[in-house]
Amino acid sequence: MEEWIEQLQNSVNTLEKLKKYINVTPEEEEGITTLNTKWGTTPYFASLMERDNPNCPIRKQVVPSVKEKENRYGIPNYLIWKENRATDEVRPDSIARQYYDRIAFTVTDMCANYCRHCFRKELVVDRDLKLRMDVEEGLDWIREHEEIRDVLVTGGDPFILSDDRIEYIIRKLREIPHIEMIRFGTRTPIVLPHRITQGLMKVLSGYHKVPVWINTQCNHANEITEQTAQAVYDLLSCGVNVGNQAVLLKGINDDVESFKKLHQKLLAVRIRPYYVFYCEPAPGIDHFRTPVEKGAELIRDALRGHTTGLAQPMYVIATNIGKIPLMPDYYFVDKNEKEYTLRNYKGEITTLPNIPE
Ligand SMILES: *Cc1c(COP(=O)(O)O)cnc(C)c1O
Ligand code: SF4
Secondary structure, three states: OOHHHHHHHOOEOOHHHHOOOOOOOHHHHHHHHHOOOOOOEOHHHHOOOOOOOOOOOOHHHHOOOHHHHOOOOOOOOHHHHHOOOOOOOOOOOOEEEOOOOEEEEEOOOOOOOOOOOOOOHHHHHOOOOOOOOOHHHHHHHHHHOOOOOEEEEEOOOHHHOOHHHHHHHHHHHHOOOOOOEEEEEOOHHHHOHHHOOHHHHHHHOOOOOOOEEEEEOOOOHHHOOHHHHHHHHHHHHOOOEEEEEEEOOOOOOOOHHHHHHHHHHHHHOOOEEEEEEOOOOOOOOHHHOOOOHHHHHHHHHHHEOOEOHHHOOEEEEEEOOEEEEOOOOOOEEEEOOOEEEEEOOOOOEEEEEOOOO
16 A cells, blocks of 8 residues: 555544654643544654644644634634635635636545644534535536636645546646646645655656646644655656745744744745745634734744745735735835835835836
8 A cells, every 4th residue: 555545544533543642731632532623644744743842833733722612703604705605606616716817626625634723624624514525516617717727726635635536637627728727735745745656746747738836835844854855856856846835823833933944944845935824714713823913024024134035925814805915014114206215124224216207
């Protein structure tokens, strides 16, 4: 059996199995025994947790918490609102649309790691929202909508599907004349790097007019290993670029040092930071959320000017009307007829001539 399938079959999803990896605290045990939720991770990702640190940044993403029972700020039926499903346009459940030229195509509700902070928590983790993830229905809709040029295949985690299934989705999308690019959102390079097998590489590789792009999700430098680096290299060798979509998570990556180290380490394994998302107002994840300004402050204080330009993601909040950038805006001081006054990351001031049109 392939190792990635073995990893999934041996998912660390019971208290007994978890105890092999960490010393479970009474609070964690209460979360596990009292919440009605899907949870679990791969043995590989579990082995990256710190045995005696309940504040371990990986552990908080893996182990259910009693705090998930609280919900002061989360929007119920979040996905219906967020993915714009309550509009007049008739779309299959698998198609989420916020933009004219691109859509998100949900093909599965299974994941290798059931992230506690997931904005699709109601669907993927708690499972009290039911949507039909019918691939054929989605493909038909895409075929009929010639304005769609970019399809973002998501889930769940689409790389949980078999090589054949992934090959089928890519082939069918490439057959549609108006599709110019295909994107996959998958956490497997981080939580299950074994998934990038020779077989999958065969599916992804080769020169094609319609490229495949990948975005993964890595939220802390501790999630990056030698195996991550190899998986990303293998994907790149297939002509597939790998970007990162981190989530800003309280107590995990919301301090200057963790935030900087995460972005530096991503580049060290050839992953290009793409987005940092504000943790969305889905129900039961209040405890992961920071003030909205936090992400912009971190880019200002940890990244811009302080480290490699390639390490800079765009900080956005994903809303029902699309992603809204929330970047720091310290740089503009003044403008008059003669000149612009600008500020750099150190607070130093410079001027540039204002050239009339
Ligand atoms: C995030 C998202 C996209 C892709 O947005 P980009 O900014 O192009 O990466 C497309 N459709 C939906 C519904 C999304 O949520
Ligand atoms: S892998 Fe993605 S979809 Fe799955 S639980 Fe994590 S954040 Fe949610």
